[in-house]
Amino acid sequence: MQKKRSIWFFVGLLLAIYGVAICITGLWELKHPLPQPPALVQFHAPVWWGAILAVTGVFAILRSARNSL
Amino acid sequence: MQLLPAAYVVMPQTLALCLASPMRNSQLIHLSGVDIFLIVTYFVFVIFIGFYARSSANTGEDFFMAGREMTAWIAGLSFVSANLGALELMGWAGSAYQYGILAAHGYWIGAIPAMLFLGLVMMPFYYISKANSVPGYLYLRFGKPTRAFSAVSFAFMTILMSGINMYSMALVMKVVLNWDLNFSIWLSSVVVAIYVALGGLRSAIFNEILQFVLIWAGALLIPILGLIEVGGWKHLMHQIETNLGRTDYTHLWKPLAHFNQNPMGVHWTGIVFGWGFVLAFGYWTTDFLVVQRVLAAKNLRSAQMAPIIGAAFKMMVPLIVILPGLLALSVLPFHLLPESVAIATGGHSYNEVLPLMLVHYCGPALIGLGVTALIAGFMSGMAGNVSAFSTVWTYDIYGAFLNKKASDQHYVAMGRWCTLVGVLVSVGTAYLVQHTASIMDYALQLFSFFVAPLFGTVILGMLWKRATNAGGFWGLMSGTITSISLWAWVAHDPAALRYVALSSAAQGMAENMYRALWAWIVCVTVTIVVSLMTSPRPAAELEGLVLGSTGVQVVDDAARWYQQPIFWAGVVMVAFIALNLALW
Numbered sequence: 022m023q024k025k026r027s028i029w030f031f032v033g034l035l036l037a038i039y040g041v042a043i044c045i046t047g048l049w050e051l052k053h054p055l056p057q058p059p060a061l062v063q064f065h066a067p068v069w070w071g072a073i074l075a076v077t078g079v080f081a082i083l084r085s086a087r088n089s090l
Numbered sequence: 091m092q093l094l095p096a097a098y099v100v101m102p103q104t105l106a107l108c109l110a111s112p113m114r115n116s117q118l119i120h121l122s123g124v125d126i127f128l129i130v131t132y133f134v135f136v137i138f139i140g141f142y143a144r145s146s147a148n149t150g151e152d153f154f155m156a157g158r159e160m161t162a163w164i165a166g167l168s169f170v171s172a173n174l175g176a177l178e179l180m181g182w183a184g185s186a187y188q189y190g191i192l193a194a195h196g197y198w199i200g201a202i203p204a205m206l207f208l209g210l211v212m213m214p215f216y217y218i219s220k221a222n223s224v225p226g227y228l229y230l231r232f233g234k235p236t237r238a239f240s241a242v243s244f245a246f247m248t249i250l251m252s253g254i255n256m257y258s259m260a261l262v263m264k265v266v267l268n269w270d271l272n273f274s275i276w277l278s279s280v281v282v283a284i285y286v287a288l289g290g291l292r293s294a295i296f297n298e299i300l301q302f303v304l305i306w307a308g309a310l311l312i313p314i315l316g317l318i319e320v321g322g323w324k325h326l327m328h329q330i331e332t333n334l335g336r337t338d339y340t341h342l343w344k345p346l347a348h349f350n351q352n353p354m355g356v357h358w359t360g361i362v363f364g365w366g367f368v369l370a371f372g373y374w375t376t377d378f379l380v381v382q383r384v385l386a387a388k389n390l391r392s393a394q395m396a397p398i399i400g401a402a403f404k405m406m407v408p409l410i411v412i413l414p415g416l417l418a419l420s421v422l423p424f425h426l427l428p429e430s431v432a433i434a435t436g437g438h439s440y441n442e443v444l445p446l447m448l449v450h451y452c453g454p455a456l457i458g459l460g461v462t463a464l465i466a467g468f469m470s471g472m473a474g475n476v477s478a479f480s481t482v483w484t485y486d487i488y489g490a491f492l493n494k495k496a497s498d499q500h501y502v503a504m505g506r507w508c509t510l511v512g513v514l515v516s517v518g519t520a521y522l523v524q525h526t527a528s529i530m531d532y533a534l535q536l537f538s539f540f541v542a543p544l545f546g547t548v549i550l551g552m553l554w555k556r557a558t559n560a561g562g563f564w565g566l567m568s569g570t571i572t573s574i575s576l577w578a579w580v581a582h583d584p585a586a587l588r589y590v591a592l593s594s595a596a597q598g599m600a601e602n603m604y605r606a607l608w609a610w611i612v613c614v615t616v617t618i619v620v621s622l623m624t625s626p627r628p629a630a631e632l633e634g635l636v637l638g639s640t641g642v643q644v645v646d647d648a649a650r651w652y653q654q655p656i657f658w659a660g661v662v663m664v665a666f667i668a669l670n671l672a673l674w
């Protein structure tokens with residue numbers, strides 16, 4: 022019988038994709054500042070928030086990779 | 091009134107450009123390539139999950155009840171997520187801007203006690219009776235007429251609510267991204283129809299979990315950055331009080347001593363009894379949209395723990411909804427307006443506060459994440475309504491009255507078709523509600539019509555053995571008629587509000603709360619009187635359906651004390667009380 026993936030696997034995968042995309046965008050913005058920056062741009066939120074999402078996503082994938090619902 | 095001294099904040103350039111002339115018809119957000127990538131990826135995931143869940147949705151139990159194999163965590167998060175739709179995200183953020191911290195009552199007194207009550211007291215009856223729906227429980231407890239009445243009224247309400255979700259989403263996409271209303275309505279409808287029709291409740295629940303995580307990922311940055319910008323919670327409260335010149339925006343209970351001492355125009359009795367008791371208990375314990383998620387739990391303990399886990403997360407939602415509204419009172423350099431005034435003057439309305447705050451703090455990629463979170467919230471609300479409608483139609487209307495002897499496969503096929511039809515009818519109602527002045531008011535009206543009296547019927551059915559079939563039916567019928575009549579009375583003669591809400595100082599929001607309270611009182615009174623005048627049902631017929639009958643075990647003797655639902659409900663309750671005292 023085929024084993025079903027847990028929903029947490031899909032959640033982790035999406036978070037990882039989003040995290041990487043957001044983090045890369047943030048890093049790119051370090052070199053190429055936005056012409057119209059948002060408030061608190063000096064905190065570089067995309068970099069650390071993207072990294073947090075990516076790490077959380079990878080953790081969820083690893084935890085759920087072998088689990089079924 | 092100037093909300094903020096010019097030197098109070100440094101206005102970010104993006105927001106300044108968007109709002110240099112804060113006109114409603116200007117597009118708030120311009121999506122970059124990475125934003126579009128994030129949004130498209132989300133839609134691909136959602137549809138993929140629909141196809142993935144399809145292979146596990148072959149029987150009626152699979153399609154309508156997700157196989158009854160969900161863990162407490164998944165059922166609990168889905169329970170909260172199904173409610174985290176348009177009203178939650180946009181409506182309550184706008185209410186926080188309009189009413190201040192009083193809006194948090196919608197999450198705390200207006201949800202937490204009811205959710206804990208569902209887990210501890212009501213869930214054993216729902217779960218052990220093996221009813222597939224709330225009307226299904228009413229059939230077992232009160233017979234066919236009560237089931238028919240509640241199923242039809244629920245189906246009617248659900249389709250209207252689904253339409254509200256669609257319209258709200260389309261409206262936001264129009265304001266935020268300048269997307270065409272028709273494009274947004276049809277895009278969201280088609281996606282929801284595909285994944286719910288394919289995978290049924292399992293698909294809806296899985297997507298709700300995905301949406302719940304996305305909503306937090308997309309919205310949590312706003313309060314984090316907002317609190318940094320204003321210098322912390324105490325500074326925020328101080329700024330709001332200074333800017334507005336009043337303290338009723340920053341206290342939860344103090345301003346509720348009188349109708350005219352708070353921006354909601356409501357008395358604490360309305361909040362506690364109308365909202366906290368009747369409307370909240372009615373919605374969280376009898377609205378099948380949310381109860382269906384808990385019925386999908388794999389055992390009774392999971393079914394009891396699910397609403398308690400949901401309550402813990404629900405208590406935290408104000409962080410991403412109410413707090414942005416409060417922060418907007420401090421950091422936005424212009425006033426937001428009531429919807430009707432915003433339309434007339436071309437300004438921004440209260441309901442736009444969340445996207446405005448998103449623009450304030452987020453650049454490319456984070457904007458895409460935030461917009462995806464909004465779309466996810468709208469779609470989860472819509473999918474919840476459609477999947478609940480499909481179940482009630484198939485089991486409680488079609489299977490109960492129109493075609494009683496069809497095969498299980500036939501009912502699954504009917505469920506899939508019903509999902510598609512439900513979405514189409516919702517699209518129609520989405521166009522109808524375009525003329526509604528206030529989306530929140532519209533939703534509360536529907537709840538007071540159908541949910542408040544239903545709560546009276548269900549709670550008496552579960553807790554009072556003597557309640558009879560006739561009592562249940564006539565109580566539900568009279569409560570619903572009372573609620574609709576009171577609405578019609580005030581609609582015809584606005585001065586009648588003073589009689590409905592028991593005060594000449596009452597305002598619109600109070601009407602919904604007191605109307606719900608009257609509907610519940612009439613329902614309970616009629617149920618009791620009619621029951622006492624009719625013959626009671628034999629005890630053997632009530633087994634597993636009512637308190638005191640055999641077959642209902644509320645406490646799991648095998649579980650350790652820290653595994654008992656009542657322990658965790660106590661933890662959540664203590665946190666709930668502490669929050670209310672801290673913000674008194």
